[in-house]
Amino acid sequence: MARSHDRALDRAITALLHEAVEHSRAMRQVLHQVGQLAALRIELTRPDENDGFPKVAANGHVLSPLTKREREVLDQLVRGRSNREIARSLGISERTVKNHLRNIFTKLGVGDRTSAVVKALGGNR
Structure with missing residues (x-):
């Protein structure tokens, strides 16, 4: 026992x-x-003058494989927006946002939102 x-x-x-x-x-x-x-x-020393958020285009060579819509989604991600907020802002469904995020992660070679933002804004050079 x-x-x-x-x-x-x-x-x-x-x-x-x-x-x-x-x-x-x-x-x-x-x-x-x-x-x-x-x-x-x-x-990051030069945020965008319009709203204080840097634009993802600052690191264009990394983002070149992304479509225009994927860049728009990524720009919203940089602003810290949730999938629901991104969907509302862009007039698309949350499911479409998730699909775009999956494609973004694949194209950028990252596994999560934080890493995508870091890569988009020039980190991990």
């Missing part, structure tokens, strides 16, 4: 350790992204 309890405890401890490792990896990724954004904020 004691051995089965020991094995159950060992499995529970192992599972918790695996979970801790995964959380640690996720936290490192988040901290890395925060660092990228902080460095980018320091680097």
Whole structure:
């Protein structure tokens, strides 16, 4: 009986350790992204005069594979807008926004919104 309890405890401890490792990896990724954004904020010295947001066209060579609509979606992403806000702003559905974002991530070689913004604004050079 004691051995089965020991094995159950060992499995529970192992599972918790695996979970801790995964959380640690996720936290490192988040901290890395925060660092990228902080460095980018320091680097950007010329925001657009109209609304204070830099334009994604500032890093045109990276964005050349994007369509005009994908650039519009990415510009909204730079402004920190949600999928719903982007859809409303551009007069498209949220599903279409998600499709554009998937295409943007693929074309820019990134896996998430933060990395797309960093790349669009000139980070990761």
